[in-house]
Amino acid sequence: MDSSTDPLALEDQVCFAVAIASRSIVGLYRPILEPLGLTHPQFLVMAALWENGELSVGELGRLLRLDSATLSPLLTRLEAADLVQRVRREDDGRVVDVVLTDEGRDLRERAVDVPRLVRERIGLDESEIQALRGALFHFLAAAEDAVADA
Numbered sequence: 001m002d003s004s005t006d007p008l009a010l011e012d013q014v015c016f017a018v019a020i021a022s023r024s025i026v027g028l029y030r031p032i033l034e035p036l037g038l039t040h041p042q043f044l045v046m047a048a049l050w051e052n053g054e055l056s057v058g059e060l061g062r063l064l065r066l067d068s069a070t071l072s073p074l075l076t077r078l079e080a081a082d083l084v085q086r087v088r089r090e091d092d093g094r095v096v097d098v099v100l101t102d103e104g105r106d107l108r109e110r111a112v113d114v115p116r117l118v119r120e121r122i123g124l125d126e127s128e129i130q131a132l133r134g135a136l137f138h139f140l141a142a143a144e145d146a147v148a149d150a
Helices: 014-036 040-052 057-064 068-080 102-111 114-122 126-149
Strands: 084-088 096-100
Touching: 014 040, 014 102, 014 114, 040 057, 040 068, 040 084, 040 096, 040 102, 057 068, 057 096, 068 084, 096 102
Parallel strands: none
Antiparallel strands: 084 096
16 A cells, blocks of 8 residues: 555654654754753743743643643753742742742843744744744644543
């Protein structure tokens, strides 16, 4: 059976395309983020905090779509690097907020060129990146809806 008639052809699997795209994009970001001392997941945490300011661990997890088992070690490493601090709320001790330190806020200035450097390395202009991002978020919303309905 050739790939044009095989419903299980590897190249036709959405999961395969998404998986290799994910690995490729992380590899693309790695040399850009290394001078900042950040991994790709850590960069996403920092970007969320730079954009939103203080967030609870739960809010951050929902925003990044990460469970606490994945988010907690990321926050531990960012805390060890003195980029964030976890602070238990005084009015509700069950809630822990993630707060940028001075060093974490200052890192934003060094990170501001990351999107431009990624675009330059990948060779896409801003409109192409926006179109891709829009298609990916559309796909993500449909996949999340399908999982929720299952």
